[in-house]
Amino acid sequence: MARLFAKNGYSVALIARGGDFVNKxxxxxxxSGGQAAPFTVPSYTHEAITSAWDAIHQNFPKPEYAIRAALFNVGYGVWKPFLDITPQEVQESLNTNVAAAFSFSRGAILAFKDNDIEEANGKRGALLFTGATASTRGNVLTSAFAAAKFGTRALSQSLAKEFNKQNIHVAHAIIDGPIKVDRPGQTTTSGPAGEFDASVRLEPDSIAAAYLYLVHQDRSA
Ligand SMILES: NC(=O)c1ccc[n+]([C@@H]2O[C@H](COP(=O)([O-])OP(=O)(O)OC[C@H]3O[C@@H](n4cnc5c(N)ncnc54)[C@H](OP(=O)(O)O)[C@@H]3O)[C@@H](O)[C@H]2O)c1
Structure with missing residues (x-):
């Protein structure tokens, strides 16, 4: 999404706990001709996320810049039988998937409220969430994960209703399958002969294209 938005003329602020990935x-x-800046946070507490928003505003000041799109992509998954899940894992799942989403959304909504309405689409800004199968369906190993992912979805629906009248678009995308990720220790392909198989794994670039569409989507839709 960062690459695609940069190609489409957006300046991109990248938030993560570790610097390696976002710096790179x-x-x-x-x-490659785009504009991006990394913002590292020690954790996804309310204070840390609020400081990250402050740093983003300093780095991309008004009126030269306006924050038009924000994505909450963070996810903490626990795949364990219910009786093996620790209270710490429950808390971490709720903190990461729900409480951090509240803090991030607050920063995004406050930034959007300050924007004028974009003529092209009738919006002040778009806030997106990455959901998963567990956002709508619990399963045998996903009690702690699904309970929290349901929470992120509930937050996004509530925000969509509350801020629609203020021309702020909130969308929650349910990514209902395994994404092709490019990380050490994780499989990047699963098709025949190691080929990427789009019926088995989902392509991040295609998901990003759908996100760009959502950000540009006319308010009337
Ligand atoms: N991978 C899939 O197959 C798949 C399928 C459907 C939906 N999704 C959804 O897509 C989004 C991204 O998935 P991904 O597979 O790319 O996830 P990921 O790398 O495991 O997690 C995304 C980010 O969440 C943060 N995070 C993970 N665990 C955390 C923890 N315990 N505490 C705080 N932050 C934590 C990390 O941020 P830092 O950079 O700060 O470490 C990480 O970069 C998630 O919302 C996930 O639910 C993924």
Whole structure:
């Protein structure tokens, strides 16, 4: 999503706990003609997320910049039988998937409220959430994960209703299958002969294209 939005003229703020990935990605985007800046946080507490928003505003000040789109992509998954799940894992799942989403959304909504309405689509801004199968369906190993992912979805629906009247678009995308990720230790392909099989794994670039569409989607839709 960062790469695609940068290609489409957006300046991109990348938030993560560890600097390695976002520093590298920002360098890659900047050296290919886009604009990106990394913002590292020690954790996803309310204070840390609020400080990250402050730093983003300092780095991308008004009136030169306006924050038009925000994605909450963070996810903490616990795949365990119910009786093996610790109270710490329950708390971490709720903190990461729900409480951090509240804090992030607050920063996004406050930034959007400050924007004028974009003529092209009738919106002040778009806030997106990445959901998963567990956002709508519990399963044998997902009690702690699904309970929290349901919570993120409930938050997004509530925000969509509350802020629609203020021309703020809130969307929650349910990614209902395994995404092709490119990370050490994780399988990137699962099709025949190691080929990427789109019927088995989902392509992040295609998901990003759908997100860009959602951000541009006319308010009337
Ligand atoms: N991978 C899939 O197959 C799949 C399928 C459907 C939906 N999804 C959804 O897609 C989104 C991204 O998935 P992904 O597979 O790319 O996830 P991921 O890398 O495991 O997690 C995304 C980010 O969430 C943060 N995070 C993970 N565990 C955390 C924890 N315990 N405490 C605080 N932050 C934590 C990390 O941020 P830092 O950069 O700060 O470490 C990480 O970069 C998630 O919302 C996930 O539910 C994924």
């Amino acid at each position: 990605l920002a360098t890659e985007i900047n050296s």
